[in-house]
Amino acid sequence: MGVVTTKPACLPLDVGRIRHDFPILSAQVHGHPLVYLDNAATSQKPSVVLDALHAYYTQSNSNINRGVHALGERATEAYAKARDVVQLFLNAQSVGEIVFTRGTTEAINLVAQAYGASHLKVGDRVLISQMEHHSNIVPWQMVCQQTGAGLDVIPVSDDGELMMGRFESQLTDRTKIVAIAHISNAIGTVNPVSKIIQAAHANGAVVLLDAAQSISHMAIDVQSLDCDFLAFSGHKTYGPTGIGVLYGKAALLADMTPYQGGGGMIRSVGFDQTTYRDPPDRFEAGTPNIAGAIGLAAAIGYMNQVGLPRISAYEADLLDYALQGLESVEKLRLIGRASNRAASVSFVIDGIHPHDIGTILDDEGVAIRAGHHCAQPLMSRLGIPATARASIAMYNTKHEVDALVRAIQRAIEVFGV
Amino acid sequence: MTDLAELYQDIILDHSKQPRNFGELSEANRHADGYNPLCGDHIEVWIRIDDDHVGKVHFSGSACAICTASASMMSQALQGKSHEESGVLFEQMRQMLAGTGDGDIDQSGLGKLAALGGVRRYPMRVKCATLPWHTFKAALDENTGQPVTTEQ
Numbered sequence: 345m346g347v348v349t350t351k352p353a354c355l356p357l358d359v360g361r362i363r364h365d366f367p368i369l370s371a372q373v374h375g376h377p378l379v380y381l382d383n384a385a386t387s388q389k390p391s392v393v394l395d396a397l398h399a400y401y402t403q404s405n406s407n408i409n410r411g412v413h414a415l416g417e418r419a420t421e422a423y424a425k426a427r428d429v430v431q432l433f434l435n436a437q438s439v440g441e442i443v444f445t446r447g448t449t450e451a452i453n454l455v456a457q458a459y460g461a462s463h464l465k466v467g468d469r470v471l472i473s474q475m476e477h478h479s480n481i482v483p484w485q486m487v488c489q490q491t492g493a494g495l496d497v498i499p500v501s502d503d504g505e506l507m508m509g510r511f512e513s514q515l516t517d518r519t520k521i522v523a524i525a526h527i528s529n530a531i532g533t534v535n536p537v538s539k540i541i542q543a544a545h546a547n548g549a550v551v552l553l554d555a556a557q558s559i560s561h562m563a564i565d566v567q568s569l570d571c572d573f574l575a576f577s578g579h580k581t582y583g584p585t586g587i588g589v590l591y592g593k594a595a596l597l598a599d600m601t602p603y604q605g606g607g608g609m610i611r612s613v614g615f616d617q618t619t620y621r622d623p624p625d626r627f628e629a630g631t632p633n634i635a636g637a638i639g640l641a642a643a644i645g646y647m648n649q650v651g652l653p654r655i656s657a658y659e660a661d662l663l664d665y666a667l668q669g670l671e672s673v674e675k676l677r678l679i680g681r682a683s684n685r686a687a688s689v690s691f692v693i694d695g696i697h698p699h700d701i702g703t704i705l706d707d708e709g710v711a712i713r714a715g716h717h718c719a720q721p722l723m724s725r726l727g728i729p730a731t732a733r734a735s736i737a738m739y740n741t742k743h744e745v746d747a748l749v750r751a752i753q754r755a756i757e758v759f760g761v
Numbered sequence: 762m763t764d765l766a767e768l769y770q771d772i773i774l775d776h777s778k779q780p781r782n783f784g785e786l787s788e789a790n791r792h793a794d795g796y797n798p799l800c801g802d803h804i805e806v807w808i809r810i811d812d813d814h815v816g817k818v819h820f821s822g823s824a825c826a827i828c829t830a831s832a833s834m835m836s837q838a839l840q841g842k843s844h845e846e847s848g849v850l851f852e853q854m855r856q857m858l859a860g861t862g863d864g865d866i867d868q869s870g871l872g873k874l875a876a877l878g879g880v881r882r883y884p885m886r887v888k889c890a891t892l893p894w895h896t897f898k899a900a901l902d903e904n905t906g907q908p909v910t911t912e913q
Contacts, residue, residue, distance in 0.1 A: 695778070697825035699800060700769075703886060707765045716801040729801050729823045758769055759826070 357650060357658040362739050365390040365646070369739060376709025379744040384529050384557060384688045384735035385713050386579045389643070393583055396642035400635050407631055409608065423634050426641035427624070433644045434574065434591050435565040441597065443624040444637050447588035448556040449479040451575035452523070454590055454627060455552055456483035458600040459573075460521060466492035468520045471549070473498040473506055473535075474725050475528045478718040480554045484523060493520070500725055504531045504680035512543065519549045526558035530717035530733065531680025532688035534558070541570050550596065556580055560737070561659060561686055563652040566591050578636060583643035587636030590627070597623035604629040655738045663687040665742050666734065669749040675756055679731045687736035693752070695761035698732040704758055708751035767879035768886075769826070777826035782836035786819035794908035795896030797888055802828055806896045815839050815847055818897065825889050831877055832893035838874055844901065851898050857881075858890045
């Protein structure tokens with residue numbers, strides 16, 4: 345019997361060591377140390393990811409699945425290995441369930457077109473929520489227009505939670521697809537996705553989980569969640585931009601038409617008849633983002649090494665600290681007060697537009713996001729045009745939260761509100 | 762003056778907090794909508810034109826301090842200008858706000874509007890300042906088939 349080594353979950357995350365792994369975090373902005381709190385938009389990249397990209401381009405760069413030369417073999421193997429890493433990371437049943445995409449947006453569009461367009465018909469319903477990112481709204485509107493299906497929207501409460509009572513009544517046997525954010529990008533609400541998936545399945549609907557905001561903050565097991573599709577982006581998970589993942593249950597993917605046509609996705613091409621390869625290749629027409637997949641695998645390796653349970657615990661602690669700090673600012677109003685929430689905090693200050701907050705914070709080296717967060721329907725529901733949002737990653741510190749609060753106080757001084 | 766202090770000068774903050782000529786103009790005979798789709802800002806501009814002269818300019822909407830101050834100061838500066846003079850001022854403002862160097866920008870004749878020049882150091886904010894002017898121009902030229910947008 346081999347020796348089993350496990351990382352004790354009780355050892356807290358060593359943030360000093362982690363920060364050392366992210367070169368950009370030592371940057372100065374406007375004469376101040378960078379305080380990067382825009383992680384919900386994109387996260388920074390550790391050296392292992394940058395090194396993996398560099399190593400690929402300096403030692404293995406080649407196209408995959410075609411050249412018989414050494415580099416072609418290396419690139420093909422590295423790309424295949426990246427898919428294995430994602431499979432293990434999500435605990436997917438098979439590697440064929442992992443499709444590489446450009447990101448979450450492309451993954452959702454892929455499902456909308458390759459599954460939705462052929463499975464929806466007039467009278468069918470697609471159920472989304474009022475807190476979705478535009479990328480989990482517009483693809484469904486498009487496929488509804490094409491097929492004559494209709495869109496239903498789960499409403500959101502004043503606290504920024506899904507109104508589950510309404511969800512239950514909106515879910516009918518006409519509902520064919522439920523597409524829902526795991527965590528709201530705009531206000532940090534963690535949605536009760538297990539409950540939603542179970543209820544949807546009981547009604548015969550398939551569920552797509554938009555995991556863009558959750559994948560780097562909590563351990564996700566697609567088999568225990570039992571979601572049918574799951575989408576996430578590499579660049580929000582400490583990996584490169586331009587790479588993302590669609591997980592789909594093998595039986596569903598096997599039944600889906602191609603998303604795009606081209607090289608790499610065909611078995612044979614003739615002018616009379618073309619046959620397609622099995623998933624996942626069927627959905628990856630053209631030369632894929634090989635370097636991106638390799639970089640993403642390195643990022644996942646990094647997260648695994650730190651350990652997602654440890655990341656979750658650290659971020660939850662920092663969230664409490666940030667909420668305390670922000671609530672101490674008299675003029676500040678938190679937007680979204682879900683009981684189950686992630687380390688992403690939206691706020692407004694009466695008399696200062698979020699963009700002006702963003703500019704003044706930037707002058708202090710503090711990077712946050714200001715705007716509608718690609719969630720205009722949610723902003724309308726909450727009766728605000730925009731918010732300022734500070735979103736936390738595993739490398740942020742209490743010291744940085746203090747800098748955020750100080751910078752907000754400066755904004756209040758500048759505006760004299 | 763630091764860049765930030767130049768951006769948020771007293772006159773800018775004053776106009777953003779107490780915007781002049783704010784609200785719909787009932788006697789208007791020109792109107793346009795302007796959007797910045799990147800941030801969701803939306804303003805409306807109303808103009809009363811009489812005999813080729815800008816009688817009054819009003820605006821409304823929800824926008825940041827830079828956009829609101831720019832719209833407010835614009836509404837004052839354009840009052841009484843001829844169509845042609847308005848076009849000249851629009852072009853001067855466009856050059857000042859979107860320009861890159863201090864040297865080649867003619868700020869004479871801009872008066873108080875020169876205070877908006879601090880936005881040049883903030884490329885992400887330039888569109889906040891230009892949105893009201895583009896919206897005004899669209900209303901003036903009756904080019905209102907499509908709302909004005911900062912992104913084409």
